[in-house]
Amino acid sequence: xxxLSTESYKGVRDFYPEDKFVQEYIFGKMRKVVEAFGxxxxxxxxxxxxxxxxxxxxxxLINEQVYNFEDRxxxxxxxxxxxxxxxxxxxAKKKRDLGFPLRWYSIPNFFRYERPQKGRLREFWxxxxxxxxxxxxxxxxxxxxxxxxxxxxxxxxxxxxxIKINDRDFINFFxxxxxxxxxxxxxxxxxxxxxxxxxxSKFENEIEExxxxxxxxxxxKISELENAEGKTPADIKNLMxxxxxxxxxxxxxxxxxxxxxxxYTGIVFEVFDTNPDNNRAMFGGGRYDRLLEIxxxxxxxxxxxxxGDVTALEFLKSRDLIPEYISLTDLYLCIxxxxxxxxxxxxxxxxRAQDINVVVxxxxxxxxxxxxxxxxxxxxxxxxxxxNEVKNDKFVLKRMVDGKEFEVSRGEIKTVIExx
Amino acid sequence: xxxLSTESYKGVRDFYPEDKFVQEYIFGKMRKVVEAFGxxxxxxxxxxxxxxxxxxxxxxLINEQVYNFEDRxxxxxxxxxxxxxxxxxxxAKKKRDLGFPLRWYSIPNFFRYERPQKGRLREFWxxxxxxxxxxxxxxxxxxxxxxxxxxxxxxxxxxxxxIKINDRDFINFFxxxxxxxxxxxxxxxxxxxxxxxxxxSKFENEIEExxxxxxxxxxxKISELENAEGKTPADIKNLMxxxxxxxxxxxxxxxxxxxxxxxYTGIVFEVFDTNPDNNRAMFGGGRYDRLLEIxxxxxxxxxxxxxGDVTALEFLKSRDLIPEYISLTDLYLCIxxxxxxxxxxxxxxxxRAQDINVVVxxxxxxxxxxxxxxxxxxxxxxxxxxxNEVKNDKFVLKRMVDGKEFEVSRGEIKTVIExx
Numbered sequence: 118x119x120x121l122s123t124e125s126y127k128g129v130r131d132f133y134p135e136d137k138f139v140q141e142y143i144f145g146k147m148r149k150v151v152e153a154f155g156x157x158x159x160x161x162x163x164x165x166x167x168x169x170x171x172x173x174x175x176x177x178l179i180n181e182q183v184y185n186f187e188d189r190x191x192x193x194x195x196x197x198x199x200x201x202x203x204x205x206x207x208x209a210k211k212k213r214d215l216g217f218p219l220r221w222y223s224i225p226n227f228f229r230y231e232r233p234q235k236g237r238l239r240e241f242w243x244x245x246x247x248x249x250x251x252x253x254x255x256x257x258x259x260x261x262x263x264x265x266x267x268x269x270x271x272x273x274x275x276x277x278x279x280i281k282i283n284d285r286d287f288i289n290f291f292x293x294x295x296x297x298x299x300x301x302x303x304x305x306x307x308x309x310x311x312x313x314x315x316x317x318s319k320f321e322n323e324i325e326e327x328x329x330x331x332x333x334x335x336x337x338k339i340s341e342l343e344n345a346e347g348k349t350p351a352d353i354k355n356l357m358x359x360x361x362x363x364x365x366x367x368x369x370x371x372x373x374x375x376x377x378x379x380x381y382t383g384i385v386f387e388v389f390d391t392n393p394d395n396n397r398a399m400f401g402g403g404r405y406d407r408l409l410e411i412x413x414x415x416x417x418x419x420x421x422x423x424x425g426d427v428t429a430l431e432f433l434k435s436r437d438l439i440p441e442y443i444s445l446t447d448l449y450l451c452i453x454x455x456x457x458x459x460x461x462x463x464x465x466x467x468x469r470a471q472d473i474n475v476v477v478x479x480x481x482x483x484x485x486x487x488x489x490x491x492x493x494x495x496x497x498x499x500x501x502x503x504x505n506e507v508k509n510d511k512f513v514l515k516r517m518v519d520g521k522e523f524e525v526s527r528g529e530i531k532t533v534i535e536x537x
Numbered sequence: 538x539x540x541l542s543t544e545s546y547k548g549v550r551d552f553y554p555e556d557k558f559v560q561e562y563i564f565g566k567m568r569k570v571v572e573a574f575g576x577x578x579x580x581x582x583x584x585x586x587x588x589x590x591x592x593x594x595x596x597x598l599i600n601e602q603v604y605n606f607e608d609r610x611x612x613x614x615x616x617x618x619x620x621x622x623x624x625x626x627x628x629a630k631k632k633r634d635l636g637f638p639l640r641w642y643s644i645p646n647f648f649r650y651e652r653p654q655k656g657r658l659r660e661f662w663x664x665x666x667x668x669x670x671x672x673x674x675x676x677x678x679x680x681x682x683x684x685x686x687x688x689x690x691x692x693x694x695x696x697x698x699x700i701k702i703n704d705r706d707f708i709n710f711f712x713x714x715x716x717x718x719x720x721x722x723x724x725x726x727x728x729x730x731x732x733x734x735x736x737x738s739k740f741e742n743e744i745e746e747x748x749x750x751x752x753x754x755x756x757x758k759i760s761e762l763e764n765a766e767g768k769t770p771a772d773i774k775n776l777m778x779x780x781x782x783x784x785x786x787x788x789x790x791x792x793x794x795x796x797x798x799x800x801y802t803g804i805v806f807e808v809f810d811t812n813p814d815n816n817r818a819m820f821g822g823g824r825y826d827r828l829l830e831i832x833x834x835x836x837x838x839x840x841x842x843x844x845g846d847v848t849a850l851e852f853l854k855s856r857d858l859i860p861e862y863i864s865l866t867d868l869y870l871c872i873x874x875x876x877x878x879x880x881x882x883x884x885x886x887x888x889r890a891q892d893i894n895v896v897v898x899x900x901x902x903x904x905x906x907x908x909x910x911x912x913x914x915x916x917x918x919x920x921x922x923x924x925n926e927v928k929n930d931k932f933v934l935k936r937m938v939d940g941k942e943f944e945v946s947r948g949e950i951k952t953v954i955e956x957x
Contacts, residue, residue: 155896
């Protein structure tokens with residue numbers, strides 16, 4: 118018989134219960150924060166018409182990174198590489214019925230065809246939280262505050278990360294003097310976007326290719342912004358002050374920050390890990406007031422962010438913040454002989470009716486093997502059912518963490534489990 | 538500007554918050570039941586190597602219904618149409634480290650290329666719960682009990698559904714006299730599987746094509762089983778008795794029940810809606826003791842079931858059991874003028890620190906529009922912030938369900954919200 122491989126597809130993950138536990142821990146912190154700010158959960162299919170991404174997601178994503186294919190009916194479909202186009206589509210579709218401001222979140226999965234590496238896989242999950250219908254800086258303050266709070270909920274201290282902010286309009290503003298075509302302007306933002314991953318000389322050459330001998334003037338103006346504190350633009354200063362009032366001080370202005378996606382229109386931000394071994398963008402977001410235009414020509418102010426599970430997990434690992442696995446099962450019942458099964462099932466059913474999660478070992482293996490399995494599954498309490506238990510309806514409740522035993526009657530099991 | 542469609546891909550769903558709420562309600566009931574029985578959550582990627590399904594999932598699924606394509610590296614990949622092969626792969630991979638009995642569950646999504654119709658879509662979610670390492674009928678009892686309990690948790694009464702059970706070995710047992718090839722036997726199970734959807738004469742003709750003039754003898758033997766109570770096979774009788782002891786009496790034996798998938802080896806079951814307008818299988822499961830052989834040649838006893846969200850939703854709709862939307866947000870803060878924003882933000886932050894979920898309306902629209910939005914989002918309480926509130930730190934808390942108003946100080950908000 119031909120043996121089949123047990124490997125998953127390249128660049129995706131299997132989530133064994135202990136992995137799923139950590140992922141749910143991260144998702145739980147995300148949910149807690151965004152729900153505290155009144156965000157409602159939505160979802161959609163991972164499969165979308167490819168056209169949805171052609172308009173605004175950026176060439177690199179569509180041409181090199183998406184998983185797209187023809188379905189059996191000849192439709193060009195894509196496994197979503199990000200959520201914002203889907204979200205914009207859904208909001209545009211029911212715009213007349215939805216109430217604004219509208220706050221939505223989701224924790225969907227995405228696919229991108231990339232070379233798998235640390236912190237980057239072909240499939241990842243990502244919290245997306247977006248607010249529609251808020252024109253003012255309040256949206257920026259709220260979303261960046263939530264980003265900050267999620268990091269704190271995950272156990273990070275302020276010095277573990279830094280929040281970089283910029284306004285994509287600056288670059289356009291400074292470029293107005295240079296008489297460039299839209300395409301040339303677009304190219305400049307792309308060069309900026311790659312700046313962190315590019316050598317200085319190469320970066321300067323690329324800018325010079327487009328701006329010619331005026332490139333120095335342009336670059337000087339941009340970096341003046343960064344270095345001269347007095348020159349920080351008013352909207353950035355305002356945002357930083359408001360964040361400071363909310364207790365968030367690890368914020369810096371970075372005029373070179375662009376973020377890759379084409380639909381951003383104003384303020385963008387990115388959260389960086391300050392670990393010198395891992396100094397890179399973990400996640401971020403921005404304003405995209407014009408994205409909904411692609412559906413019906415109408416603008417809707419929008420600001421949102423996305424935070425992926427792979428980078429969050431890497432961060433937690435590097436800071437030793439991964440929580441220990443906790444079983445949701447309260448009690449493990451071992452059976453000493455098949456003739457006690459019916460009694461055990463009755464007991465299990467009675468306890469489940471009291472909201473105790475009970476697992477029964479029907480393997481009829483030797484008792485030490487059953488105990489070992491209870492230990493492996495990290496179930497905190499064990500009761501073994503044998504002749505005495507059936508006769509007297511009295512039980513020995515064993516606490517697995519220290520082996521301590523408690524004699525209990527049937528009616529006491531719930532109370533003792535909850536107390537100790 | 539070319540306008541983009543707001544439609545989703547055909548046969549999949551957008552989940553607006555009210556839809557997501559209902560889906561999470563169903564998932565919550567599923568989780569509650571399986572966790573009470575000690576099942577641990579796992580997950581995996583929706584993308585799998587196509588080879589995984591070639592071995593055991595059945596020809597129809599692979600050739601006509603799966604979404605498969607070549608990735609950019611030339612690998613043949615499939616959007617999973619079911620979970621069992623993935624689960625078997627994961628269990629086989631770490632078999633030496635995992636403790637048995639092993640109880641796992643997951644609520645993944647699947648894709649099947651089918652003509653979208655009532656109760657059947659191209660993408661659906663499905664609870665999968667499986668127990669490995671239990672050879673005896675205890676596994677069947679437990680899984681069928683969980684199926685029953687989920688139906689009851691969702692609000693069904695016993696007469697709303699019926700549980701049909703069978704043993705796939707019967708058909709093989711009765712076929713031993715007919716000297717058939719494996720392929721012919723396989724064809725007979727497929728004809729049985731389609732019986733409910735086939736006219737009687739066509740069904741009989743199909744059987745006759747394979748069994749010749751002995752087909753009558755064969756069919757008579759099978760239906761004798763069904764009709765003569767005394768002849769119910771011992772293992773089915775045993776299972777039905779044990780279920781009855783657990784309080785489950787809506788169980789019948791159906792010797793024609795097969796379930797489509799090729800990997801089932803013994804007992805199979807299906808839960809049917811008894812609604813005469815909707816009399817069809819909603820979900821089911823079975824034993825597949827030999828599936829893990831495809832990885833390493835070793836058997837592992839296994840029994841599991843899957844319950845989809847689309848059929849569950851149709852059932853709830855037909856029985857008027859869909860719950861009303863409940864907002865997770867506790868309080869909606871309206872702002873009467875921009876100058877009160879800072880005060881409002883401080884109040885919101887203080888309440889969130891007390892675990893109250895607070896949303897702030899930064900639209901600065903007229904107050905009736907803000908109240909209308911709070912109502913649309915079904916947030917149960919509203920406070921409006923204006924001059925008086927800022928001056929006195931006293932608030933009017935409005936209960937939206939009846940418009941009743943309560944005067945509260947800052948410190949009283951949490952208590953009053955939780956009490957009323």
